[in-house]
Amino acid sequence: MGINSVFIKNNEPVSLLRYWTTRYLLTLVIGLLIIGAVSAYWIKYAAIEKQIEVTRLFAEEVADRVVDDVGNILVGEKLHQVLDNRRKFMGVDRNLILFIEDVKGKVVYSRPTKLPPPLQQAAPELLKQADMRDKVRHPSGETLYVIRKNLEFNDRIIGEVILLFPETDIKVGKEEIQYLVIMLGSLGVLGWAVIYFHARKLSEPIQNVVMSARQIVEGNYDVLLNKTIKEKEIHELVHTFAEMADRLRQLESMRTELLAGVTHELKTPVTSISGLIQAINDEVVSGEEQKEFLEICLKETKRLQKMVEDLLDFNSFAVGAITVCQEEQNVNKLVREIASQWQIVNDLGHVTFTVGVLDKQTMIYVDPGRVQQILINLLNNAKQAVGGKGSIALTLYETDTDLRIDVKDDGPGIPAKEQPLVFERFFRGSNKKDKVRGLGLGLSYSRMMAKALGGDLLLANSTSEGSVFTLILPMRKEQSEEIA
Known part of the structure; x- marks a missing residue:
């Protein structure tokens, strides 16, 4: 010390x-x-x-x-x-x-x-x-x-x-001596004045950044910085700091919403389970109603367990602990199987679901389980977006360097101001907060898994006519033959 x-x-x-x-x-x-x-x-x-x-x-x-x-x-x-x-x-x-x-x-x-x-x-x-x-x-x-x-x-x-x-x-x-002394003295004063005013000009924006940083430490994220600076490095510093402050403000807002959301989401099933069990315990219901109450308790317990697992899984994913077991797969067959399983499990009603694959059998090394997790999450989001009526398209295609899978819906789209935040952890869009219960970790999970596979997950497009999410998979090994 x-x-x-x-x-x-x-x-x-x-x-x-x-x-x-x-x-x-x-x-x-x-x-x-x-x-x-x-x-x-x-x-x-x-x-x-x-x-x-x-x-x-x-x-x-x-x-x-x-x-x-x-x-x-x-x-x-x-x-x-x-x-x-x-x-x-x-x-x-x-x-x-x-x-x-x-x-x-x-x-x-x-x-x-x-x-x-x-x-x-x-x-x-x-x-x-x-x-x-x-x-x-x-x-x-x-x-x-x-x-x-x-x-x-x-x-x-x-x-x-x-x-x-x-x-x-x-x-x-x-x-001559006088001229020399005057010249050197003038140069000294001029040089000092130049470096003083230039250093003062240089230090002002940095001092503003320091003061803004102190405000952020105190919890005030609404900082004002002058971004009209000619020096490239100082301009980039101020601009980057302003972006960081804005990002921290958004994350703080999301954190606050997360605490309220997690509290609400976890409290609701616990309250429901507690009330139902209390009714059974007090013999308020019996027979078939009692059985129905127990089934509801079981369903709420599973949903509560899923939320806790999501939180635990996210902690593991956040530190890079994502296990990937790659094996050679026929990508056409894999996409069809995932689409078929999802369609069987979900009651689509008036929703039109189409699947498009490649014209040739293509073999790649990939983890089929992780691909399924990503696509199921994207399809579930698409179903929520279109509501009870609309269309969803799952399309597989290839580029010169990789394979891509698009999940497209014709829902209302994502507001422009929310599009940069869709992959942020715990972020839930305004169109989901009051309609869909969850923790807002699905897209964050999916992108982490896509990166672990060597690819990426992007929001390719989103307008009032619908949204398109694109899963990119690296084409490490390819064996193809034309389909007759």
Whole structure:
């Protein structure tokens, strides 16, 4: 008990809106952080490339300035002023370090003129590395980018310009960072708003279904649900739930009717038997009347026993405990025998009964007892439908895949609103409740038995001109020959 309580407490469910909004927001934040990191790296890379390009242009400018018309390298105080002006104009950072070497590798000019002692000591090694690399390491540990430009005269190299600028001097524009922050922030707010409103829209019909389910638990089956939903899965959920609620309402109504019906149906024979036996016991009747009363008691007892057996059989059938003993049968002969037996037992009076079979002898594997139960029940229902006058037809025919037996009557038919319920257990139509006594299990039994045989039982048609029930039997084995 304690473990279960802790488990439920630690795993308390949250609303769909909160669940998906929180997880989407977390995913969105992680995604935006990754995008931000990649974007920042790209902005930094673009700034480095821009700085390198500008410094390369400055190196070309320096190369053009220091070589005169006869191929000499000119350096001096005037060069300082020219280079400072050009560097300011081109936006090259003032921390730039400039070296000019002659063809022998000797430094003939440097800017600044007096290098810091650590850099002055490391200058030869830096210049040596600069000839082979695009980056070198400052004595302080800082990374320096290297830009080289050859000094040429008449297609002959007479020296080299070497520019070094620290990585820390590469500045990323504030506007670019601001744009990035605004863009990521806007995407975050927009993404959160989208998932919030979509999750809210998604959760509303589900919440309505939950509220309706609670109403059903409390016994209220008249629930109202909005079925005009565009999302296919949610629409199917709501539509299916509404159908389930309607079905439960019908079953609840049938259950109520069942309790009243079973009570009435079982109470009537018990009351009748009790009254008749009491009359015999009190010697109110004697002789032939006493014998007649006992016969009535026996008849009512058998009917009461049949009702109880129906209820017990239905419980067995409902859990699939239907025994089927299939054997090879001539289906024409089987149908004729069942029709003949039913006709002998029942006084048809003014009811016309016809039987139609196949034009060939067809052998199938089937349980003849179960087929008889189904057909007798259908024929009894047809007789009740036509009353004392009408026609009943029992017709056997085959399709490409199975054999079918139709039981047709010309009675008043089944009301359209009751047709979907005719195979429901304990359902009794409005035309039977006050005329025929029973529990409303006949058609449910029959369909269960038909399915156990591998077939089915259908209400093929029902109008004001009559009804047709169809028993479908699988044609597993067939041996036929034409009748001469």
